[in-house]
Amino acid sequence: MSTVIELNQVKFTWPRSDKPVLDIAELVIDKGQHLFIQGESGCGKTSLLNLLSGITEPDSGNLRILDQPLTALSPHQRDRFRADHLGVIFQQFNLLPYLNVIENVTLPFYFSDRRRHKVKDTHDAAINILRELExxxxxxxxxxxxxSVGQQQRVAVARALVGNPELVIADEPTSxxxxxxxxxxxxxxxxxxxxHDxxxxxxxxxxHLSSFFEHSINLAETNRAYQGEAV
Ligand SMILES: Nc1ncnc2c1ncn2[C@@H]1O[C@H](COP(=O)(O)OP(=O)(O)OP(=O)(O)O)[C@@H](O)[C@H]1O
Ligand SMILES: [Mg+2]
Known part of the structure; x- marks a missing residue:
């Protein structure tokens, strides 16, 4: 089975912060796996997803996604890589206002030729996935x-899945x-x-959601930089 994510000894510090928010020894995720990452508010879940999707970069350590060392890429190359291979459902959706539903869902095709070439017709691909999401x-x-917020959430999911990205990352999509x-x-x-494999x-x-998944980790425990809420 091939590996989709390999993370080793990764630390990450937010700019203007004096201590790391993430310190993770190892995280390996195999192709086709459905992994649940649980952890209380503030333990670093969104910070970790930002690293995995190449929005930010580690201070140190190794991070490979789909056999690509992300640390070897420039910020612009990471944006390209994300557009080509990842579907991200952001905690705040990040839908583009003043664009309609179809325009939002077809957006990934404008950013990635690779993703566009995976479908016969971009408009039909958007419609099919929206229908599946009711x-x-x-x-x-x-x-x-x-x-409605629930509808926006499903549009964000459609946008993430359209054009079959290899890796789908979802941040609290059921909240x-x-x-x-x-x-x-x-x-x-x-x-x-x-x-879509x-x-x-x-x-x-x-x-409670962990019962839906075969694999789960608790980031509050895995993340050595997290000490729990300060009292
Ligand atoms: N853009 C940012 N700049 C500086 N610090 C940040 C930024 N985003 C998050 N942090 C800090 O990093 C820590 C972890 O935040 P993160 O958003 O990763 O938590 P989370 O586990 O996703 O929480 P939640 O469940 O509330 O979404 C927090 O202490 C937060 O204050
Ligand atoms: Mg979060």
Whole structure:
């Protein structure tokens, strides 16, 4: 089985901070794995996902994604790499306001020729995935700001999965959903990532969700820089 993520002795410090927020000895994630990363608020989950998606870079240590050492790439090359290989569902969605639903979901195709060439027709690919996520055609032309939060969340998922990226990273994507919609959403996310043969990294502070996953880690324990909330 091939490895999608290999992280060794990685430390990361936010600019203007005097101590690392992350210090992780090892993290290895195999192709096709669905990994749940749990941990209380502030333990560094989003900071870790930013490293894995090449938005930030480690102070030290080794980080390989899909056999590419990320530390060997410039910030611009990392942006390119992310557009080509990763689907990221951000905690705050990061949908583009004043673009409609379809325009948001087709955005990855403008940033990546590789991803565009994976589909026959970009518009059809967007529609198919939106339908799978139960976003109906009446919403397709709507400005994303005019959707409910749960609908925006599903549009963010569609944008992450369109064009079948090898690695899908999801930061608290169920926080705005009630428990019934949350379960449906998780099933769908698993189905889609299995169908597309994507590796999935799913982050939440809600440890109840770990029962859905074969593999899980607790970042509050794995992250040696995290000492718990200061009292
Ligand atoms: N952009 C930033 N600049 C400086 N410090 C930051 C930044 N983002 C986060 N931090 C700090 O890093 C630590 C970890 O934050 P992070 O956002 O990774 O936590 P989290 O586990 O994702 O929390 P939550 O569950 O609330 O989303 C916090 O102490 C936070 O103050
Ligand atoms: Mg977070």
């Amino acid at each position: 976003i109906t055609s009446g919403l397709f032309e709507k400005d994303v700001l005019d959707l 705005a959903l009630d428990s019934k919609n949350r379960d449906t959403f998780l099933r769908l996310l698993f189905e889609l990532s299995t169908e 994507s590796t999935l990294i799913f982050v939440s502070h809600d440890d």
